[in-house]
Amino acid sequence: MRLSTLRDTDALGLRLLGGENELDRTVRGVMTTDLRDPSRYLTGGELVLTGLAWRHGPEDSEPFVRLLSAAGVAALAAGEAGVGPIPQDLVDACARHRLPLFAVDERVAFATITEYVVRQVSGERAGDLAAVVDRHRRLMSAGPAGGGPDAVLDLLGSDLDLRAWVLSSTGREIGGAGQPLPAPVRAELAGAQQAASRTGRPAPYRATAQGGRTYSLFPVRTAPGADVRATVLSDWFLAVEADAGDWPAERLELLRGVTRLIGVERERRDAARAVRRRLATEVFELVRGGAAPSEIGARLRAATPVLLPGGGAPPQWQIVVARVDWDDAGPEAAPGPVARALLEELLAEPAEPGAEAADRVAVAVADDRAMALVPLVPPGRPAPARAGAPGAGSAGSDEDAPGAVQGPAAPSGVGGAADAPDSPESAGSPGSLGSGARADRPAGNGAPAGAEPVPLRADRLLAAVRGPLARGLGEDGRLTIGVSAAVHSPEGLRGALEEARHARRVAAARPGRVCVAGDDELASHVLLLPFVPDDVRRAFTARLLDPLHAYDRRHRAELIPTLEAFLDCDGSWTRCASRLHLHVNTLRYRIGRIEQLTGRDLARLEDKLDFFLALRMS
Structure with missing residues (x-):
């Protein structure tokens, strides 16, 4: 809203005393004050209303106006009620600092002006957001070439000064404009989102994270009306660094429109995962049915280009088995599909800036359990080409390519949790599922020739995300995961599957909402005790x-x-x-x-x- 609009609105009783050439300034808010120095409460663009109680003499006008001008306010409006005509020293000070000055008629309350400005500014911002949504809708219709979630987040930042991120249930950053969120903050927000979703309260949800910053959380749902337990462990959500508690209904609805558009992107990625799901189902059916290793090997060779495009055949494979159990859940919260969606989020590889995460896993469902086939990649090996990634297809080591990992993906990039087994830097960073940096690995351009892949480790799989997932499971759910050893050939897949299944049963025998066990725990007495x-x-x-x-x-x-x-x-x-x-x-x-x-x-x-x-x- 322009200052000229305020001047031309008769009901506001504003009379311009100076600053005729500055009436094209934009008003972004309103503040009423009688402090001698209100600058600490100003952010720029405000119409400042004052009753002049701060003025005890002509010498007070100059420092007051100087502070307002330095803070970037749009204009000053002084009330005439009780003081009569506006003092000339104030008029002169505003003229020197080119600050527009209005006199407020004594018959007009400051509350009337405040209500009018707030209503007009909110309406204009809602209109701006509508334009943002419309532009992003056109971007999304262009498919991956439109920029994905980052496109709308860039527009939210540039047009509305809203910092926002799209996060997964595990705290993995799917999209964001500007500076990434710190890993502990992402973990806190993911937990808050899941806990709030479980209550059934309408969004947005308010969360205060590390550092005292307030965020508003908007779920990205692709299955409206489903049992929340069917989606809460794998939902994406939009985190906006703002308190939406006082936003008008129109603005909230437009933010929900943004989440619906991001939901379209989620559905597109889920559709791409359907191919990997089918491949995993075929491989596991052969393994469980006792097919010949040559037949299993042929199916693996067919699956490899899908899981590792341009990457060649992986020298090793690993299997992860997961199950989600609810005390009382309807058919929409079936444990198998819920566990499958969770594993796909948990094992998704964090992406480089501007690119979507690379899915290196294929997950199938059988007997209410999810089974993931994980190809292991040696350290230093070039990452697979990714749509939209800068320099996709070029060689790059896991040292110098952000998001490239040793072995399988890091669990959502969330680090720094209190129960992480090692330092926050290793617990939640790319490659953290492996055993860490190798002493014989040179810095910079990769690993020694013939370096072995770093297997996914059970003790690190959930270290950084156990907290958020436990809040999503609530008091009526459990997640248990088993991880096999790495195998070098199709002949070993049947044994790996049995190892992962037994390891999950060991995890299920432990207390706690979220439990994981690895193959190393199957060679001792703990294999027998749970049964x-x-x-x-x-x-x-x-x-x-x-x-x-x-x-x-x-x-x-x-x-x-x-x-x-x-x-x-x-x-x-x-x-x-x-x-x-x-x-x-x-x-x-x-x-x-x-x-x-x-x-x-x-x-x-x-x-x-x-x-x-x-x-x-x-």
């Missing part, structure tokens, strides 16, 4: 450990911690005493008390093993 019936486990542990717990409660003797340390030190008296900061004689007394209470002999291997298993099952 011991609960009543047998309780009876076994009670018979061995209840006497010790009771004694510890009565005497504070710490027999259970002593037993754990003794077994962990392989029965070494000196090492155990040193760890517990005890004299060896004191340790011998405690072990003797344990043997007396339980009737067992800790010098016997069988009794040591029983205690070990009881502690693991307790």
Whole structure:
């Protein structure tokens, strides 16, 4: 809105006292103040209303006007109620600083002017946003060449000064204008979005993230009306750095229009994933049906160009099995498809700026479980060509190409979570699913010739995204994932599938909403313990450990911690005493008390093993 519009609106009672040549200035807001220095509350473009209470003499006008001019306000309007004509020193100061000055008729309340300005500015911004949506609709109709989600986010920033990002349920940044969001902030917003969606409240959702910044979250839904549990773990959402709580209805509806347009892009990418889903289904049907390795190998060779366009055949494969269980969910929240969509988001590779994420995985559904076929790529190998990527198809190492990864994709690029096993930089950065940087890997242009791919590690798969996903699962859902070892040939896929399935069952036996296990946990006693019936486990542990717990409660003797340390030190008296900061004689007394209470002999291997298993099952 222009200042000339305010002057020409008779109902506002504004009389221009100076600044005739400045009436083309744009008014972006309104502020009422009688502070001597209101500059800290000004952002530029305001119409400042004042009753002149700050003015005690002619000398006060110059510094007040100078501050307003430096803050970039559009104009000053001084009320005549109670003070009479506007002082000439104020008129002169405004003239010196080329600040338009209005006198407000004493019969007109400041609230009338404020309401008018707010209504007009909000209406104009809504009109601007409508133009943004219309332009982006044309961009989206051009398909991938239109720029994807980044195009509308650029327009939101340039036209409406709104900083916004499109994020996945795992916090992966799908699109953004300008500076990327820090990984911990993305994790916080993803968790807040899922928790709010679970409540069923209408969007947008308000979230305050690290640093005290406020964001408004708008879900991007492609299946309106579905059970929220069918979508919340794989939804995209639009995060706008603003508080939409006081936005007019028209502006909110236009932002929802933006999410619908982004939903079109989501559907396009889902359609592309349908090809990989079909390939995965065919491969896993052959593996589960006991087909000949030559037949499986032929199908893998056909799938490789789809998963790694231009990348050649991967030397190794890995399998991930996931299941989502709900206490009570309708048919729309079927666990298999929900787990499939989640795995596709979880394993999507973060993209370079300006390019969409590369999907290197193919996911199928069988027996209410999702099964992902993951090709492993050696470190230093050129990333597959991507539509819209700068320099797509050119060679580039994982060191110098943002988003290129060692092995499979990093889990959504979210790092810095409290439960991350290593540093935030490694837990959520590209390549973080592997075992980290190799000591023999040179900086800059790739890895040594013949370098092995870095396998996906179970302990890092969910480290950075466990928090957001747990909030999406709520109190009635569980996610369990199993990861196989890497295999070098089609002959190993059947064994890899069995490993991943068994690892998932181990994860399912653990407490918690989000659990993952890897193949390395299948070579020990933990493979057997999850499948011991609960009543047998309780009876076994009670018979061995209840006497010790009771004694510890009565005497504070710490027999259970002593037993754990003794077994962990392989029965070494000196090492155990040193760890517990005890004299060896004191340790011998405690072990003797344990043997007396339980009737067992800790010098016997069988009794040591029983205690070990009881502690693991307790």
